[in-house]
Amino acid sequence: MPVAVEEDIARAICSDKxxxxxGLLSPSLFKxxxxxVSRLAVTPLDETWRVFRSEVEKPPxxxxxxxxxxxxxxxxxxxxxxxxxxxxxTVEPDPLEGYPSHAIIPQKxxxxxxxxxxxxxxxxxxxx
Amino acid sequence: xxxxxxxxSYRLSDRFGNPTEEPQQSRVRAFEPGQAAQEQLVLSKLGxxxxxxxxxxxxxxxxxxxxxxxxxxxxxxxxxxxEALKHLQIPAGVRPSLFLTDEGFxxxxxxxxxxxxTQIEFGPHEFEVYSxxxxxxxxxxxxxxxxxxxxxxxx
Numbered sequence: 687m688p689v690a691v692e693e694d695i696a697r698a699i700c701s702d703k704x705x706x707x708x709g710l711l712s713p714s715l716f717k718x719x720x721x722x723v724s725r726l727a728v729t730p731l732d733e734t735w736r737v738f739r740s741e742v743e744k745p746p747x748x749x750x751x752x753x754x755x756x757x758x759x760x761x762x763x764x765x766x767x768x769x770x771x772x773x774x775x776t777v778e779p780d781p782l783e784g785y786p787s788h789a790i791i792p793q794k795x796x797x798x799x800x801x802x803x804x805x806x807x808x809x810x811x812x813x814x
Numbered sequence: 815x816x817x818x819x820x821x822x823s824y825r826l827s828d829r830f831g832n833p834t835e836e837p838q839q840s841r842v843r844a845f846e847p848g849q850a851a852q853e854q855l856v857l858s859k860l861g862x863x864x865x866x867x868x869x870x871x872x873x874x875x876x877x878x879x880x881x882x883x884x885x886x887x888x889x890x891x892x893x894x895x896x897e898a899l900k901h902l903q904i905p906a907g908v909r910p911s912l913f914l915t916d917e918g919f920x921x922x923x924x925x926x927x928x929x930x931x932t933q934i935e936f937g938p939h940e941f942e943v944y945s946x947x948x949x950x951x952x953x954x955x956x957x958x959x960x961x962x963x964x965x966x967x968x969x
Contacts, residue, residue, distance in 0.1 A: 705911040707863040710923055712913035747879045797944050
């Protein structure tokens with residue numbers, strides 16, 4: 687069963703997809719199929735930093751720079767209203783061992799749609 | 815001395831070895847022919863930030879660098895990235911950036927003063943252009959590189 691539209695999801699933003707000098711994000715953060723995300727209803731944002739550091743970060747090459755969050759209903763709306771190719775976006779639970787909040791966006795996301803999603807993404811810095 | 819180690823203290827990768835020992839091989843590497851010209855080209859088109867990110871992707875991203883074993887920088891992508899920079903006219907006043915995709919392809923990106931996005935990704939056989947100001951989105955074979963870049967970004 688897809689994740690409810692009321693839920694928020696988080697996407698790890700690492701140094702290969704984020705340029706701190708320009709503040710630009712790469713659309714390849716969402717472009718493609720089976721995009722990995724984390725459900726904030728299962729793992730709260732504070733704890734998601736720790737999860738992403740163990741699951742996604744791989745220093746010294748790849749470091750976790752930000753976390754991007756978006757509401758599942760808003761994500762679906764962005765997909766539906768994408769004029770070039772309206773896309774029914776869903777989030778499907780895909781719990782992994784030690785990572786129960788893992789989920790995926792299974793649909794194929796084009797570069798144009800990925801750019802629209804980036805505009806809706808709320809960026810979070812880690813509070814230290 | 816701190817009684818408790820900071821939570822995210824950095825540790826040199828084992829690959830860097832012990833910097834106090836004499837290396838068995840010289841760590842000073844000679845430039846390959848044409849390398850200096852490439853460095854200058856990237857610096858002149860992308861600035862110090864873009865050049866620095868290029869070095870970062872070239873030198874630091876080894877095989878299996880992400881959670882899904884993303885690919886290292888593709889030599890073909892880098893070759894075509896350099897070729898494209900020879901023809902690419904980046905608009906004055908924008909701050910270009912450089913990214914590495916999960917497939918190991920380089921991607922140039924910038925936003926203009928109105929926040930409109932432009933991206934060019936260099937795959938092994940074709941390149942992808944997305945330009946909101948030019949109203950262009952598509953994949954093209956490399957024999958169209960100069961034509962497409964002039965059409966989208968020519969002065």
